[in-house]
Amino acid sequence: MRAIRKHERRALLQDRIQVVLLGLFALICLFGSIRGAQYREALEEAAAAFETEHLERAADWRARVVAVESGDVAPEDDRFAGLAMDVARPAVAAPGPLADFSHGVTDVHPFTSRVSLWRSVDRLFGNYQFQSPNEIRAGRIDVAFAVLFVMPLLMIALTFGALSRDRDSGRLGLLLSHPVSVRAVVRSKLLVRLGAVFAILVAALLAGLFIGAGGVPGGERLGRFGFWFLAASGYFAFWTGAIYWFVSLNRKSETTAMMMIGFWVLNGLVGPAVLAAAAQLIHPAPSQLAFLSTAREVSNEAYRSRADVMQGMLLDHPELTVENYTIPEYIRVSYLVNETVDRAVEPVLEEFEAVQDRRQSFLSLVQYAAPAALAMRSINEISGTDLARQVRFEGEVRDYKRAIARHVEARVLAGERLTVAEVDAVPTYTFRESGLGAVGRSVVFPVGYLFGLGLLGAALARRNLARLQTRFREA
Amino acid sequence: MIRAIARKELVQYWRDGRVVTVFGIVALLGLAATVTGWSAVSAMERERRAAVAMDREIWDTQGLKNPHTAAHFSRYAFQPTFNLAVFDPGLTDYVGNAIWLEAHYRDPAALRPVEDAVEIQRIAQLNPAWVIQVFGPLLIFILLYGAVAAERESGTLRQLLAAGMRPVSLLLGKALSAFSLTGLLVCSVLVGSAFVMGAEGIERLPDTGLRTAALAALYLVYLAIFVFLALGVSALSSRSRTALVGLMGVWIIATVLGPRIGPEVAGALAPAPSAPEFAARLDQEGADPFWGAGEEAVQRRQRVMDAALAEYGVETVEALPINYDGYLLQASEEFANGVFDTMYAELWGGYERQRAIARGFALVSPTIAAQNVSMALAGTGIHAYRHFADEAEEFRREFVLLLNQEMIDHGGADGYAYVSGNDFWRQNPDFEYPAPGIGDAVRGVWADVIILLLWLAIAIAVAALGVRRGFLGEVAA
Amino acid sequence: MLEARELTKSFGDVRALQSLNVRIGAGEALCLLGANGAGKTTTINLFLAFVEPTSGSALVNGHDVQLDPIGSKRHLAYIPEQVALYPSLTGLENLEFLAELSGHRDHRTDDLLGFLERAGLDAPAALRRVAGYSKGMRQKVAIAAALARRASAFLLDEPLSGLDPAAANEFTEVLADLRRDGAAILLATHDIFRAMELGTTIGIMKSGELVERLDPGSVTGAELEKIYLESMRGGAAGAGGGPA
DSSP states (O other): OHHHHHHHHHHHHHOHHHHHHHHHHHHHHHHHHHHHHHHHHHHHHHHHHHHHHHHHHHHHHHHHHHHHHTTSSOGGGSTTTTBGGGOEEEEEOOOOTTTTTOOTTTTTSOOEEEEETTSOGGGSSOSOOOSOHHHHHHOOOOHHHIIIIIHHHHHHHHHTTTTHHHHHTTHHHHHHTSSOOHHHHHHHHHHHHHHHHHHHHHHHHHHHHHHHHTSSOOHHHHHHHHHHHHHHHHHHHHHHHHHHHHHHTOOOHHHHHHHHHHHHHIIIIIHHHHHHHHHHHHSOOOOHHHHHHHHHHHHHHHHHTHHHHHHHHHHHOGGGOOSSOOSOHHHHHHHHHHHHHHHHHHHHHHHHHHHHHHHHHHHHHHGGGOHHHHHHHHHHHHHTOOHHHHHHHHHHHHHHHHHHHHHHHHHHHHTOBOOHHHHHTSOOOOOOOOOHHHHHHHHHHHHHHHHHHHHHHHHHHHHHHHHHHHHGGGO | OHHHHHHHHHHHHHHOHHHHHHHHHHHHHHHHHHHHHHHHHHHHHHHHHHHHHHHHHHHHTOOSBOHHHHHHHOOEEEOOOBGGGGTOOTTTTTSOSEEEOOTTOOOOOBOOGGGTSOGGGGTOOOOHHHIIIIIHHHHHHHHHTTTTHHHHHHTHHHHHHHTTOOHHHHHHHHHHHHHHHHHHHHHHHHHHHHHHHTSTTOBOOTTHHHHHHHHHHHHHHHHHHHHHHHHHHHHHOSSHHHHHHHHHHHHIIIIIIHHHHHHHHHHHHSOOOOHHHHHHHHHHHHHHHHHSSSHHHHHHHHHHHHHHHHHHTOSSGGGOSSOHHHHHHHHHHHHHHHHHHHHHHHHHHHHHHHHHHHHHGGGTOHHHHHHHHHHHHHTOSHHHHHHHHHHHHHHHHHHHHHHHHHHHHHOGGGGGGOOBOHHHHHHSOOOOOOOOOHHHHHHTTHHHHHHHHHHHHHHHHHHHHIIIIIHHHHHHO | OEEEEEEEEEETTEEEEEEEEEEEOTTOEEEEEEOTTSSHHHHHHHHTTSSOOSEEEEEETTEETTTOHHHHTTTEEEEOSSOOOOTTSBHHHHHHHHHHHTTOOOOOHHHHHHHHHHHTOOHHHHTSBGGGOOHHHHHHHHHHHHHHTTOOEEEEESTTTTOOHHHHHHHHHHHHHHHHTTOEEEEEOSOHHHHHHHOSEEEEEETTEEEEEEOGGGSOHHHHHHHHHHHHHSSOTTTOOOOO
16 A cells, blocks of 8 residues: 555656645635734734723823812813713724634624713714725635635545546556555545645644744634634545545546535535525524614604603602702713613614524524534634624623713712722723633534544445445446 | 537436536525525615604604704615615625714714624625526536537547538537526526516616616626636547536636635735724814814814804804804814815725726636626625715715704804704705616726626637637547 | 548658548448558548648548538548447437438438438337447447438448447448448458458558558458458568559
């Protein structure tokens, strides 16, 4: 068998087209890594810049409170210093630990928010829709794309003739007249060709690990990378099994190639498209426009009947009936209007989240029908660029706003300043990535399934090839 | 003779299980895509109409309010999803379909459906145009990779030539059969889409008939490109296996990789401003130089005041016969509009630059050019989106002016305390979107049309070369 | 009628055919014998206009094949060793297609079945897909196609190799019938005895030249075999100067 492998290695290196294809794959991976690193860096910079700017603004604002409290500035000279309504804090979800490997949904969702009581929860994420729609529509070339879509194509290109070329040229009979097992022959051929692909995959992933980290990667990144590597290997194993099986069917080269491409199309294009359409058809999202209308209607209604709203508030909080109210009335009206809107849209927002949950559970089940979709979802989750993470972030930001509101509400309504101590006690927000354990638990089954499919393909292929040993002419 | 060859081919396709299977799958996909397209478009339209009605209702009943406060609350422009989006939704999911027409700010279109979409939709979105763009060529390549090469391998080619068949007849016969089969697919998908497009509750795009005919022509040209390419490659390949592998490579580059690599490289070469950065700039540059505490802003406000005083020939603001707050607000609006014009021109210009670079990749992937033309004709391309956004912006400016004018003319010395009531709100106009006609739609894609025709010429040349080289090669063998 | 005038073909330095002069009239059959590479297939290719002659000309029914490649094929039938047909079509459908290709769209199904019958293929077999046909059956379809287009000139490139004796015999008889009906036949073969049966002239080719021209009536099979083997042995390649 060593002789076959040696011959195969030489044949692979001498075939210029195959070498070019291997090089092309390496190039796409490298391009994806570099672009991914730039992309992640840009997001990180934008997130950091946003956070710094708003923290600075908050610090300036705090300085005014300190000045008034220490008596450096007379209260009447800075009427709005420490105005409770003006508390504003940044909430930021920096890109996921491996966002450079897979952009996931990061390009269409907000990752920064200026949380302010002046904004109702439906407006916490302002104007971020500036990317080129053409670019979003086309999708990105990242490492995930290279692994999920380009790698299988390369595997197909290198292997579709593994057995059939011998068969077409009539060499197979000659080969089998020697005391060799056809299984060993096929295995050696696949080992050499797919081994080359895997070697490039490993090298590319490692390169990506370092390029994206801009040096030695940290622990979190390393841990996630371990899972990413496993998922990519699982997908490779799945394709290896499938290819082994297609080859073992011993059809003409064209037929083999067509079956493999057909499988690629079903798995990579048709499957995800149909699953996505099904998920959205079965679990339609509530209308965004209706949500918008609801928020506006409530806001309009609350504004119009602000006197009643105010009255209701005072009935609930008689202690807030203050004499000598010096802060303009519209401030607490705005607070109360926003509060009303927040409460009114809460069920709709919950419905949005619930629909996403239902869709995710639906996909978690049906994704097994399209391994590309399954692998993509796992990879996004590992990378920290999945939709569920985004939904969590947006929900947390809304909760954060409520937490700030609870903290300062009494002062807003009473029209009083916050003290420095109160300013310092305003809650802060930090986005926490899910732990490695949680990620591991949620991807172990999908990734295991990929390996399982690979083994299944290989087992079926072995059986086919065993039969072929004695009956190859009948195939 | 051509007819005989085409008929023979069709019988062979019919008896080839692989062809029937692939055709069946593609037809089924086309059907599913049409149904989902119809469901999506009619849902979007239903929601939009409800939102439009609600927006009016809310506006009319807001009660007593300062007109400028109302301008802050303002209204929305909702982008209609037109009938042809059933066939090619293009950018529909990737642009927002509601623009807030608030004072002092030009908002981007918000509520992009893609934000609600499941993440795997980003791999591929099922729609009729996509089915034709991607699977039409695949079907053609499967039908035709052996057109000449397999005939040569089996020896039939030699006999056909001995029987006096002209090479060009063989090619045209094969082209005719593959073309009629895929043309059938295109036409049935288009007819299917047209059928559901006529359904109640879906907005009709101007020139729908013309656009549909142009779409049919576009896709026939598009498929013809692949038909001739396939014939040429098949004739030039020594073996059908080589032809198949070559054509699969063409297919992958043209339909899968090209449309993704083009915009990616464009993004790398002409990076767009980051969204948070752009939003922040828009915020600041539109407001700070006018309302800020800086010297420039103070002077600017002073100039506005001087102009007002000069205009009405009075000495003090108090003596003005108008509401000066409203006057100042409108001045700030006009200042900001200039800033928005510059900044949005920059943004759109950036998109255009990227698109031009991406279009360069149409030289390796006719699919890119076909997508651009298809979206433009379906009214779902970048130009349709921009047209809507510009119309909405124009309306925003008029609408804000209307509100400020109300305050200026009737507010007198009340300043911000001046309020208007429902009677006034009810007189305010609605945003009526005049969708552009086909002439406007194709203006942005003439380069793509030329590229497609160039591709057709190249494909025919390849096929012609195949006839000359491929057949000579055969007979000399 | 098939006619070659000073027909010469070189591939680079290699003389594949050297000044061939033959004339095969109606009802005549020239059977070419010769080793592989002697120039038999080149001769047939030249008559088919598949290759361009270096000099000289080939005429089919008076049409120069280079000047009128399509017209010259109107009444020409070509039957190679391996008749290639479309496996997913039936024998009848293949025939129908081949007939239409040569402009005969007027044949009814009965006519076509008649041609197949004459070529030795019965109706049930004709209605089966060609994928299951034997080599002999395929050749019968090719003969039927020649009949359908009323071919008067036949080019046969080793059609007998690989046929079992019964099939070869049947095939030769059909060809003999065609010849008697006025066809001009050029047959390249290795089979000396079938050549004797069918030919009105036997030609022996060597290194691109027609080195012997015999009347099958004037020699016995054994004598022909002897002459054939001797001509194969004698003389250096390309040096043999037999009368043209």
